[in-house]
Amino acid sequence: MDKVIVAKDLSLSYSNxxxxxxxxxxxxxxxxxxxxxxxxxxxxxxxLKSLYGALKPKQGSLIVGxxxxxxxxxxxxxxxxxxIGIVFQDYKLVKEWTIDKNIMLPLLINGYVKSVGSNxxxxxLRHVRLNHQSGKFPLExxxxxxxxxxxxRALAHNPILILADEPTGNLDEYSSxxxxxxxxxxxxxxxxxVIVVTHYIPKTLNIDYKHFHIEYGNIHEIC
Amino acid sequence: MKSVKNHLSLxxxxxxxxxxxxxxxMAERSIEAYKVNLANNYSIxxxxxxxxxxxxxxxxxxxxxxxxxxxPDSVIKRLSSDMKSSNVELLKLTLPKFYKITLxxxxxxxxxxxLRNDLLNSTAITKVxxxxxxxxxxxxxxxxxxxxxxxxxxVVLVVTILLIFKELRIWQYKHNERMSIMGLFGAALWLxxxxxxxLAIVDALIASFLAFGIFTYLSSxxxxxxxxxxxxxxxxxxxxxxDFLMILGVAMSISIILASLIVLGHKEEA
Numbered sequence: 001m002d003k004v005i006v007a008k009d010l011s012l013s014y015s016n017x018x019x020x021x022x023x024x025x026x027x028x029x030x031x032x033x034x035x036x037x038x039x040x041x042x043x044x045x046x047x048l049k050s051l052y053g054a055l056k057p058k059q060g061s062l063i064v065g066x067x068x069x070x071x072x073x074x075x076x077x078x079x080x081x082x083x084i085g086i087v088f089q090d091y092k093l094v095k096e097w098t099i100d101k102n103i104m105l106p107l108l109i110n111g112y113v114k115s116v117g118s119n120x121x122x123x124x125l126r127h128v129r130l131n132h133q134s135g136k137f138p139l140e141x142x143x144x145x146x147x148x149x150x151x152x153r154a155l156a157h158n159p160i161l162i163l164a165d166e167p168t169g170n171l172d173e174y175s176s177x178x179x180x181x182x183x184x185x186x187x188x189x190x191x192x193x194v195i196v197v198t199h200y201i202p203k204t205l206n207i208d209y210k211h212f213h214i215e216y217g218n219i220h221e222i223c
Numbered sequence: 224m225k226s227v228k229n230h231l232s233l234x235x236x237x238x239x240x241x242x243x244x245x246x247x248x249m250a251e252r253s254i255e256a257y258k259v260n261l262a263n264n265y266s267i268x269x270x271x272x273x274x275x276x277x278x279x280x281x282x283x284x285x286x287x288x289x290x291x292x293x294x295p296d297s298v299i300k301r302l303s304s305d306m307k308s309s310n311v312e313l314l315k316l317t318l319p320k321f322y323k324i325t326l327x328x329x330x331x332x333x334x335x336x337x338l339r340n341d342l343l344n345s346t347a348i349t350k351v352x353x354x355x356x357x358x359x360x361x362x363x364x365x366x367x368x369x370x371x372x373x374x375x376x377x378v379v380l381v382v383t384i385l386l387i388f389k390e391l392r393i394w395q396y397k398h399n400e401r402m403s404i405m406g407l408f409g410a411a412l413w414l415x416x417x418x419x420x421x422l423a424i425v426d427a428l429i430a431s432f433l434a435f436g437i438f439t440y441l442s443s444x445x446x447x448x449x450x451x452x453x454x455x456x457x458x459x460x461x462x463x464x465x466d467f468l469m470i471l472g473v474a475m476s477i478s479i480i481l482a483s484l485i486v487l488g489h490k491e492e493a
Contacts, residue, residue: 052407074412081409094401105410153408 009060022217038214085154124152144175235432243379250372258329293321423478
């Protein structure tokens with residue numbers, strides 16, 4: 001299987017120079033479902049940020065989708081991000097846009113015609129069971145519904161990789177289950193590589209997954 | 224309603240800049256027209272013991288536009304009732320020559336002083352009356368008016384620039400989140416900034432057309448025309464083509480600079 005992510009001696013730190021991730025070596029193959037766990041402040045979200053290029057490696061090499069993120073140009077990073085879907089704990093929806101426009105965003109960035117995009121948005125809204133909420137603004141929806149919109153947005157452009165940062169952190173059990181089902185579906189049906197940063201791994205998952213645990217800046221592959 | 228609010232603050236700030244700029248231009252035009260008017264009505268009297276040619280006087284200082292000999296008839300007429308006609312003719316020959324000197328433009332007090340010296344330095348001219356006191360008073364009034372208008376325009380400019388910078392911070396806050404989210408999905412800079420530039424251009428157009436409407440109305444106002452007629456000047460208050468293009472250019476430049484500052488100041492979330 002092709003490698004979607006390859007990290008060699010990867011070290012990450014913020015501007016204060018305190019090393020968060022220290023000389024990590026790991027790889028993720030295409031179609032893998034990966035959980036990254038660790039205590040609060042262990043560097044899970046920092047690692048995820050580095051995967052979509054928001055934080056440059058301090059040392060070592062990090063290749064995502066064939067792009068070396070240690071020395072990446074802005075245009076190449078934009079190109080990579082057009083093939084990644086990201087889901088955040090705080091949803092990061094544009095509040096002044098309708099949920100339809102939010103879902104349409106990656107399609108417009110990828111150059112889809114508006115009419116094609118609209119059809120795709122309708123399909124996705126049905127997929128995340130929000131077709132009855134079409135035309136509404138994010139703040140008119142509950143937290144669980146907003147996260148489903150964020151999921152639909154992450155899936156809209158059929159990305160090669162979905163990165164999710166504690167996607168169920170703010171949600172109740174019902175909404176969390178819906179999100180896990182959506183992530184599982186994307187991985188099983190579309191063969192999308194999924195990487196989820198989380199505090200706990202749901203027991204209801206019916207798929208094989210990889211599990212990385214971060215402790216004291218080191219990444220351990222559990223299974 | 225929300226959309227109107229989005230536009231209103233920048234439109235008002237732009238409109239006040241455009242308004243003060245056009246008022247300043249109007250004041251400049253009025254002052255220039257009034258100066259021409261004053262120059263036409265203002266003249267200096269030079270006295271000479273011998274007959275001078277017009278060219279001789281014109282060569283003394285380049286500010287001199289025209290020199291015209293004044294006829295002594297009106298003076299002599301008052302004395303002639305008690306005099307013989309032969310004596311009147313003799314008097315005419317002995318009287319000095321008076322010249323009315325018209326100037327090319329309304330001079331500054333320094334230029335008047337220089338002209339007076341130049342005329343007196345000429346051997347033929349013995350006396351000069353420059354009515355400098357009247358000139359000085361009018362010139363100072365003109366200068367005062369011009370300074371008041373300049374100060375007014377400068378104050379409005381400073382206040383509106385402060386307003387615009389406040390607006391910039393609000394815009395930065397409002398647009399930062401959307402631009403960051405778009406960046407997360409790989410939107411190029413132009414696409415992330417497109418909404419901002421569209422908003423800036425629309426606001427510049429709204430402010431320009433509002434200014435166009437206000438000044439077109441003012442320029443057709445009979446009351447304003449009457450005010451200018453009272454002081455004997457006729458100016459173009461608002462030129463619908465030249466002035467509108469200038470207003471549009473200024474409004475566009477300000478809002479595009481504003482949008483560019485926001486885009487350049489945008490920092491992506493890390």
